[in-house]
Amino acid sequence: MVFSTFFAGAIIACQPENQQQKVVIYVSVDRTYAEPILTEFTAATGIDVLPVYDVEATKTTGLAQRLLREKERPQADVFWSGEFAQTLLLQGEGVLAPYEPPVAAALPPQYRDPEGYWTGMGGRARVLLINTDRLAIDEAPQSLTDLTSDQWPGSEMAIAYPFFGTTATHAAALYAVWGPEPARAFFTDLQRKNVQVVDGNSVVRDLVVDGQVSIGLTDTDDACNAVEKGAPVALVFPDQGPGEMGTFVLTGTVAVIADGPNPDQGQALVNFLVSPETEQRLMAVGGSQLPLYPGAAVSGCLAGQSIQGMAVGLDAIYGQLEPSKQDLSEIFIR
Known part of the structure; x- marks a missing residue:
């Protein structure tokens, strides 16, 4: 230094x-x-x-x-x-x-x-954590929008409450990229499927690791922790194909x-x-x-990977943070 x-x-x-x-x-x-x-x-x-x-x-x-x-x-x-x-x-x-x-x-x-x-420092990505004992990695969803498909019932998926922490920030990013109406529809579909909604990303990880669900939406820090401990899990970075929006970093x-x-x-x-x-x-x-x-x-559990991030400005995300929290509170709190 x-x-x-x-x-x-x-x-x-x-x-x-x-x-x-x-x-x-x-x-x-x-x-x-x-x-x-x-x-x-x-x-x-x-x-x-x-x-x-x-x-x-x-x-x-x-x-x-x-x-x-x-x-x-x-x-x-x-x-x-x-x-x-x-x-x-x-x-x-x-x-x-x-x-x-x-x-x-x-x-x-x-x-x-x-x-x-301000200056950025370090990054985490939002990923799908897959329990490979329950779901083969080549059969796992490859896009966030796949989660609304009938192929994966809500009982097989877990997310953290989307109006707290990094899940709330991710939701605001989706509101900024997709627009409020499509983003609200996405989360409404997840709620109608009775996706398991829990108190944090580490809880999502633990549900996947324990085999209580097949798919969890979480952060790379929690996901890599499971990988490094030898759990039967694998990471999927969603929306990585040509022309797709990339994962949120x-x-x-x-x-x-x-x-x-x-x-x-x-x-x-x-x-x-x-x-x-x-x-x-x-x-x-x-x-x-x-x-x-x-x-x-x-480095770490992502070594050697090339990851396409979502192209969205922090100001745009910040502008959607409160509107998305209000929407998602109405959807997930009854």
Whole structure:
């Protein structure tokens, strides 16, 4: 991490010798994945990291609300989120400051804000997890729309509630790509088929692993966890054919907090987090599965695969998030 070390050295040279270098980061990425990376940053730069982690019960929302409450007297320098919806909310509320990490210029434009308010970091994809003891992989559905076919009864499929977490973000992406009416019809068809709707993606994974269902819609982190443990499962990336829309890829985000107490150190931490080296480190420990930098190697259970992502902007998804949640709450809560 030569660049980060150099940057930190420049910061330290401009500070009084007796002033302790520190940076405060609010983190909604699982601590298991984030903590080793933050420790590496301190080792590389000498800047102490003071992290505040979100809790699973509140997902990313808890820290976003905290940042909103602290807007007039910011306590954090950096926000590292495992998704992007709350980051765009904070951007709209004036909580974030523009900062464009030099290394991020190599990222595709959909993974960095055109005004510099956030940068993408790491990716997860939405996949169909198949229990291969119950369903041969060559007979599995290949498109999301296949799930509404009579070939697969609802009792054989599981999804997480589509108005929470990454499933809600995926639903908003479908609303953006297909349009609200076709997307609503898709989820209405799933509800009419009595698809099993459960409390989270890990529950979906466990139902597939245990053979209680044949097909589950989940994220690559949960799916790869099952593969790595030797479960009788396989991943299908939906809609990969010519002219098809591709699978939805969720990206994490990193942003600088406006008027944070340690702005230079915050920028140094952002530089470190969004670097290609940290992206590879995050994939190596299982914190993400897909690289955002063009040509970067895919590791872990997806090694060697070429995956077609859905071409949809984060702003378009964000614009459909609340309308889709309202629709899907009406469909799935009776």
